[in-house]
Amino acid sequence: MNRIPFDTVVLGAGIVGVCVAVHLQKRGRQVALVDRKLPGNETSFGNAGLIQREGVYPYAFPRDLDTLLRYARNQSPDVRYHAAALFKVAPFLWQYWRNSHPATHAAIAKSYSTLIERSVSEHRALAAAADASALLRPIGWMKVFRSAAAHDKEIRVAERWHAEYGVEFDALDAARLQQMEPDLDGTLLGAVRYPESDSVSDPHALVTAYTKYFEALGGRFFIGDADTLREGWEVDTQAGTIAAQSAVVALGPWSDPLTSRLGYRLPLAVKRGYHMHYAPQGAARLNHPVLDAETGYVLAPMARGIRLTTGAEIALYDAPKTPAQLAAVEPVARKLFPLGERLDDEPWMGRRPCTPDMMPIIGPARNHRDLWLALGHAHHGLTLGPITGRLIAEMMTGEETVVDPRPFRVERF
Known part of the structure; x- marks a missing residue:
C-alpha cells in the first residue's frame, strides 16, 4: 500500500477525536484523522446536545436501597x-458503585470540575473559529x-x-x-x-463543522480501520497506509478492542x-x-x-x-x-x-512511546470534546497545560 507520512494519526472522528485533531493541527502538527465512517456518525450523532457547565459532579451510581x-x-x-x-460488567458496576460513595464522589468532582468549568468557553472559541x-x-x-x-x-x-x-x-x-x-x-x-x-441545535453538524475547520488548517481525514494500528505508528486506510510518529486513540466505545490488543486492560463499559x-x-x-x-x-x-x-x-x-x-x-x-x-x-x-470512576482517560499510554489516550467520557463527550482536545495537544507539544492532567492519567487503573 501507498505510505502517507504524518506527525500524528488520531483514531476516531467523534467529537473528542475531531477536537484532538484540530488542536494538534493548530499547533503545527501534520495530523491524519481516521475513522471507518464520516465524522460524527456514531456516538456524537445522538446525544441531547448539552454542553453541561453545571455537570461538575459526574453521573454517579445510585446508592439508596429504594432506587x-x-x-x-x-x-x-x-x-x-x-x-x-x-456477568461481564459486574466488576465495572462494583467499582462504579464504590466510587459513587459521597466522599469519593466529592473528591472526583474536584478534578472533574477543572474540565467542566472550561467546557462552554472552549466550545465557543472553537465554534467561532469554525464559523459554527x-x-x-x-x-x-x-x-x-x-x-x-x-x-x-x-x-x-x-x-x-x-x-x-x-x-x-x-x-x-x-x-x-x-x-x-x-x-x-x-x-x-x-x-x-x-x-x-x-445547547447544540445539531450535534452532527457541529462535529462536521469542526472537521471542516481541521481540514482548512491543513489536516486530512481518511476512511480507515483503526484496528489495523500497529507500532510504528501505522494504520491502513482506503487511501493507503498512514505512517505517523505518534498516535491518539479516541475511539470511544470501540477503544477497548484496540487497547486490549496493545496490552492494556482498561475497565471500560x-x-x-x-x-x-x-x-x-x-x-x-x-x-x-x-x-x-x-x-x-x-x-x-x-x-x-x-x-x-x-x-x-x-x-x-x-x-x-x-x-x-x-x-x-x-x-x-x-x-x-x-x-x-x-x-x-x-x-x-x-x-x-x-470508566468506573466517571472520569475520562486523557494522557500518554504507559507502556508505549508516542501513544496517547483520549477516551471514556461517558455522558459528557460532547461537553468535554474541545477541552480534552486542548489538553492532549498541550501535553503532546510540551506546552503548559490549562488544567492539571494527572487525575486523568491511565495509571490510576
Whole structure:
C-alpha cells in the first residue's frame, strides 16, 4: 500500500477525536484523522446536545436501597439492563458503585470540575473559529418536576454546586416555568434551570463543522480501520497506509478492542442510549432542552425536530437494539409536551464509553512511546470534546497545560 507520512494519526472522528485533531493541527502538527465512517456518525450523532457547565459532579451510581431495588426489577424508564451483560460488567458496576460513595464522589468532582468549568468557553472559541457559532445556543437547559419533594431536592443540590463551584441556577416556580415554556404540561410544579450551559441545535453538524475547520488548517481525514494500528505508528486506510510518529486513540466505545490488543486492560463499559425525533403539534414550541427528572428522559429542540433521548441501557456494545426505554417514555413525553408524528424510520442507538470512576482517560499510554489516550467520557463527550482536545495537544507539544492532567492519567487503573 501507498505510505502517507504524518506527525500524528488520531483514531476516531467523534467529537473528542475531531477536537484532538484540530488542536494538534493548530499547533503545527501534520495530523491524519481516521475513522471507518464520516465524522460524527456514531456516538456524537445522538446525544441531547448539552454542553453541561453545571455537570461538575459526574453521573454517579445510585446508592439508596429504594432506587437499587427499582433498578433491579429492570422496569425503570431511566435505566435498563441486559441480563446477559451483567456477568461481564459486574466488576465495572462494583467499582462504579464504590466510587459513587459521597466522599469519593466529592473528591472526583474536584478534578472533574477543572474540565467542566472550561467546557462552554472552549466550545465557543472553537465554534467561532469554525464559523459554527450559530449551532450553539446560550440559553441553558432545565430539569422539570411534578413533585415538590423532588424539586426541593434538586434546589438543594444546585445550591451545593453553586457554593462549591460557582454553578449558577434559577429555581422556577410553576408560574415562571409556564412563562418560559408555555407549551409544557401545566401541572408541573416547577423547574431548575442551569443558564450557563449551552445547547447544540445539531450535534452532527457541529462535529462536521469542526472537521471542516481541521481540514482548512491543513489536516486530512481518511476512511480507515483503526484496528489495523500497529507500532510504528501505522494504520491502513482506503487511501493507503498512514505512517505517523505518534498516535491518539479516541475511539470511544470501540477503544477497548484496540487497547486490549496493545496490552492494556482498561475497565471500560458501555451505556447505550436511544433517540427519536418528533414534529411538534401545531404551533407548539420548546424553547429549552428539558429533562423530565422523575422519569429520566430529555426533550431537546433540534434542527430536525424535537429529539427525545432515553436514559442508560447496560448492555454489551454489540448487542442488538432493544429500544424498550423509548417505548416506555414516549407516552409520558407526549403528556409533557405536545409531540406529533415520529420523524425517523427507526430509533437511533448510541454507545457511551464509561470508566468506573466517571472520569475520562486523557494522557500518554504507559507502556508505549508516542501513544496517547483520549477516551471514556461517558455522558459528557460532547461537553468535554474541545477541552480534552486542548489538553492532549498541550501535553503532546510540551506546552503548559490549562488544567492539571494527572487525575486523568491511565495509571490510576
